[in-house]
Structures are given as structure tokens and as C-alpha cells.
Amino acid sequence: MSNTLVFGASGQLGQCLAHVAKQRNIPGLHFLPEDQANILNPAGLAALFAQHRPAYVINCAAYTAVDKAEDEVEIARKVNRDGVENLARLCSEYGTILIQISTDFVFAGTGNEPLTETDEAAPISVYGLTKLEGEQVIPPLTARYFTLRTSWLYSEFAGNFVKTMLKLGRERDELRIIWDQVGTPTYAIDLAGVILHLIETESQAFGLYHYSNEGVTSWYDFATAIFELSNTSVRTTPIRTAEYPTKATRPAFSVMDKTKAKTRLGVAIPHWRTSLQACLHRLADME
Template identity: 40%
Template sequence: MIWLIGNRGMLGSEVEFLLIRQKKNYITTDMEVDITDMGQLKGFTADKPVSWIINCAAYTAVDKAEDEPALAFKINAEGPLNVAQIAIKKNAKLIHISTDYVFDGAKEGAYLETDFPNPINMYGKSKLKGEKNITETTKAYFIIRTAWLYGKNGNNFVRTMLRLFKEKSEINVVADQWGSPTYAYDLAEAIIRIIEVNPVTSGLYNFTNEGRINWHQFATEIYNLARIEGLTGRSVRLLPVETSQYPTKVKRPVNSFLSKEKILRDFDISLKPWKESLARFMSTLKLS
């Protein structure tokens, strides 16, 4: 039985969609079984034959994490530790999701799984501690670092842009932070693929869509597709700006580009180009 944690979140809801479609034997929980409460986790799993755990639950408010680091660490570090301990108890394999924000962004090329992490904000620090807690607790883990996630549910850059297209005629978008967007549905497919392959090994993996872009390029494509799909009829100018012109409370890595070679090699996953996935996602918005 698969236990999906965080099924009401952006990624978790896409994973659940696939679990339903593929008629998998699964159970879900979200906030009602708090991953920071070992008693709740034990109580919930006591009578359940869990063989895989997918942890999509997290504290994801990157800016707010600077003001409430204790809560960010409780959910992103202590939570995964608890879940890993349950995984051991149930003899289950654990898939956990992490982030490009474990890196400082100073590297020139694509980040490998073996590169040294050095988070520059609280959220990244809390997620890195969560990774460490898992790798020090269980051997049967798959930690997937992803980036720039968007999907049907929850707040994300695509949704923000679509809202701003209605409100503004000019939008400043940073053009000096580089990475790859990830359609949550594509990541959900990769997660299910890992379960199907059911490898004897474990490890750390990167996953995003294919292609390296900056946020301004991402916003421009969202705008083009929004026009094509009839999601906006307004004329909006997207102005490329430097990070220094757009001060935020939290530092973000300049380079978030992750190498996907390892996951491709180990799981024979076909990576979709970011533009193709974005177009697929935006065509679903027209219908909703």
C-alpha cells in the first residue's frame, strides 16, 4: 500500500490524480495527520500495511520562513525525520521531495546530486536538514530535488502571472535568475515511475522539466500562451529587471539549474521540454 502525505498540496494532488487513474492501492493524509506529531503518525499507520511513503507535505512559504524559522524547521526537518522513522518501523520505502534552494546558486553549470549544498535562505536550510534527517535514518529513501514547481492547485508563478495580466499593463520580471520550471504533473509521473521500477538501491535525484531559462523568459511564454488560450485579452509589457532592482526579503539562488542525467539513467524517464509542459498545463486552464 502507498501512503501519500500532503495530498491537498500542489504536487500531492497531482500524485493522487495519477494514483486514482492507475488504480493503485493507496491512502492519503494531509494536515489531519501532522507529520510533526509522532503520536499521530504512529496512530495512523499502526494497522496499515504501508510499503511506500510519498512525502509531499512541507512548509513552502519561502519568504515567511525568514520570520518563522522554528516552524519551517519543525515541518521541513523534524517532519521528514518522523516520517523516516515510521518508514523504518513499517519497512517501507520513502520518496521525499526537496528543492534547488539547498544550493547557493554560485555554480556556473548544472548542479549534480553530488554538489555541495549551501543554502542561502531559511527555507533552503530547513529543507537540507530534512534531507539529512532522512539519509541518517533510513537506507530506503529517494529524495527528489525539484525547482520552480507549478500546477493546478496552490500558489505558483504561472498563477501569479495570470493574475497580474488582469491587473497590470507593465510587469517587472527578474531576468538574471536561471533555472528550469517543473510541471507538478510531470514530477508526479516520475514519482510513480520510481515506485513501479521498485529499485533495490536508494539515492538523491534531481528532477525538473528540460531547458534552462530565466524568470522573464518563463513569464513571456506564459503570456504568449495565455493569449493563445484566450486566458487574457489584455496587452501587457513584461520588463526584464535585475534581482537588485527587485528587492525581496529573502535571497534566492542565481543559478538553480539541476542536471537530470542521474534520474534519466536510473529510471528511464523521458524528460519533457519546459515549453511543451507549460503549454499542456495552460491548455487545461482554458477548460477549468
């Protein structure tokens, strides 16, 4: 297995990558603690590249506080754009393949057809804008990259919508959940498997890809499925986005077309309910 550096290792996807790599007995991945692997420190990054001479870099590091980013534009841009640029420059210098994680928030979400990689990106939040800027700094520096846009990540690790709903479902009698934002949940374990598949197969099909689980749902229906599959009894009430105002605007429709990933990368993608059930079983086993 090729030498691989994982940045943002303590986050949800980083933990999922470590879990899947251990499960599948995949060697050669270095999960770097943030204090030793700051993507905003070019000198520190240069030392890491010189030490490890990685064949792959997986960048899970990101500023993901969507609402907070509206007030912290500079730091969001530093992490989501400048940090990616620092990695891409070194990847170019060392011939390293960069695997960058991006988001459905690069889209405005005003349509109703599944979004392809060639559809116009028009972010409506600072988070979405800075993640798009991070995508855009890579191609001028290196052609050896995979950018994977994903959506609605959850898993048994870190904080996420599924774990929050399970907690609130036990604590409250009723929950009000948005029903007019539509997309696709993504089990981060599945995404981690795809990332490791790229490395294991030594894929050269570089470029931009969409990856989420299959299917379409709203946040309300996603929550309802969480409660149904976990046998959690709580009343749920669907509400409009306007009834739950947030600092940042979210895409109303961000379902992504995964045809390119399935055909060019050769990955099979499970339906979101299938993956949700797997996650809930693992969470139950951990209790």
C-alpha cells in the same frame, strides 16, 4: 499496487499525485488530510503506520513560505527537518520506502554549470537550509529512500507562478519580472508521474536525485512564454533581483543536471515549454 500514504495531500504536488493516480487508474494511494496526518505528531504517525503498514510514504508536506521562514525559523525547521525525521524513523521500523521532496534552494546558486547530486549544498535561506537538514536526517535512519530535488513547481492546482502571471496579465498593462535568476520550471504533473513511476516499477535504485523539466530559463523568459502561449497581451519589463528585494535570498543559478534520474530511474523528461503548453491547455479547459 502497494499501499502508499501521501502526506501533505492538499498541497500542489499532493493534488497532482491524486490527479495522475486517478488518470492512470493506480490504486492503493491514501491521500491523508492534514488534520489526520500531522508529521509533527509522532504518536499520530505511529497509529497511521500501524493501521496501514505502508509499503511507501510520499512526503509532500513542507514549510514553503520562503520569505516568511526567515522570521519563523523554528516552525520551518520543525516541519522541514523534524517532521521528515519522524517519518524516516517509522519508515525504518516498518520497512517502508520513503519518497521525500526537496528543492533547488539547497544550493547557493553562485555557479553557471548544471548542478549534480554530488555538488556542494550551501543554502542561502532558512527555507533552503531546513530542507537540506530534512534531506540529511534520512540516510542515518533508513537506506530505503528516494529524495527528489525539484525546482519552480507549477500546475493547474493550488497557487503558483503560472497562475499568478495569468491573473496579473489580465489585470495589468505592464509587469516587471526578474531576469537574473536562472533555473528550470517543473510541471508538478510531470513530477507526480515520476514519483508514481518509482512505485509502479518497484525501483530499488535508492538515493538522491534531481528532477525538473529540461531546459534553462529566467523568471522573465518563463513569464514571457506563459503570456505568448496563452495569448495574453501585457507589456513585460525585465528587472534585476536588486530592484525587487525580498526577505530571503534566492539562488541566482539553480539549473539541475538530471542525468542520474534519466539513467538510473529510466524516466524521460519533457522540455519545460512542452509541459507549460500542456498545463496552459488544461487550465483553459477548466475555465
